[in-house]
Amino acid sequence: MADYYTTIEAFRKSLEKSTEFRPRTGVILGSGLSKIADSLSGTAIDYSQIQGMPRPTVEGHRGFLKISRDYALLAGRFHYYEGHAIQDVVKPVLLLKALGVERLIVTNAAGGINPDFEPGQIVLIRDHINLMGANPLVGPNNGDLGPRFPDMSDAYSRALRKRISARLEYPLKEGVYAGLSGPCYETPAEIRMLEKIGADMVGMSTVPEVIMANYLGMGTVGFSCITNMAAGILDQPLNHQEVIDTAARVETHFRGIVETVMELLASE
C-alpha cells in the first residue's frame, strides 16, 4: 500500500499554510455537482495549491476545496479510469483526514438500474458492490491508520441514514451502488447482470473513497443523483453531456438535501 500516513501528513503541512479551519464534516461532490461548493461561504483553495493533489481531468470536476468552520467541500474527484493509481483516487479522503474530518458525505452521478428510479431523482446509498477490480487497501497495512481487515457491514452508516430520513421532509429511496472502473458505460447485458446481483444504480467512482473513509473510521453517507437510466433500460444511447445536464437540472434540489444533511451533522 502507498504510505498513506506520509500522504496525510504532507497534506496537513500543505494546508497549514492556507487555512486555519478544521471542520468535522467533509463532502465530495460528484459529476456536475460542484456548484454546491460555489454557493457556500468559505475559503476556496485550488488543488494546484495543495502539494501532492492531482488535477481532475473530467468535465464537471473542477478541482478546488471550499472550506469553512463547519465544512470542507471537495469539488473534483479522481477516477480510476483517468489512469490514476488507486492510491491517488482516494486522495480527497486523505485530504479530509488531514483536516481532521470525522464524517463524510459522498455524492455522485449514477445510472439508474432499479425501474422505480428516474432521471433527476436523488437516492441515498445503502451499500455498494465493488466491481472496480481494485481496492485502495491492497499492500502493507499501517495499523496506526486502520485495521488490516476492515469491517464493511456498515460502510454507509445505518444510524446516519436513519437520522437523515427523519430530518428530510420526505423519505429518500435507498439503493445499492455498483462501482465499475469505466470509462465505457456498461453494455445492456452487464446492466442485466448488475440488476441480478442486487445493484440499483451504477457508476465509476465512490467505492474506493468509501472503502478508505471506512478504514480511517469516518462515518459515511452517500447520495447518488440518477442522471440517466442505465444502458438498455431505455432505448437510447448514453453520454456524459446528459449526465452533466441532468445534474445541473436538479442542482438546487440536490443542494437543499446536501445542505440539510450538512446542518444535521454539524449540529451533533
Ligand SMILES: O=P(O)(O)O[C@H]1O[C@H](CO)[C@@H](O)[C@H]1O
Ligand atoms: O461518479 P461521478 O464522479 O459523479 O461521475 C459519474 O459520471 C461519469 C460518467 O458520466 C463517471 O465519472 C461516473 O462515475
Ligand code: HPA
Ligand atoms: O449509466 C452510467 N453508468 C456508469 N456511470 C455513470 N455515471 C452516470 N451515469 C452512469
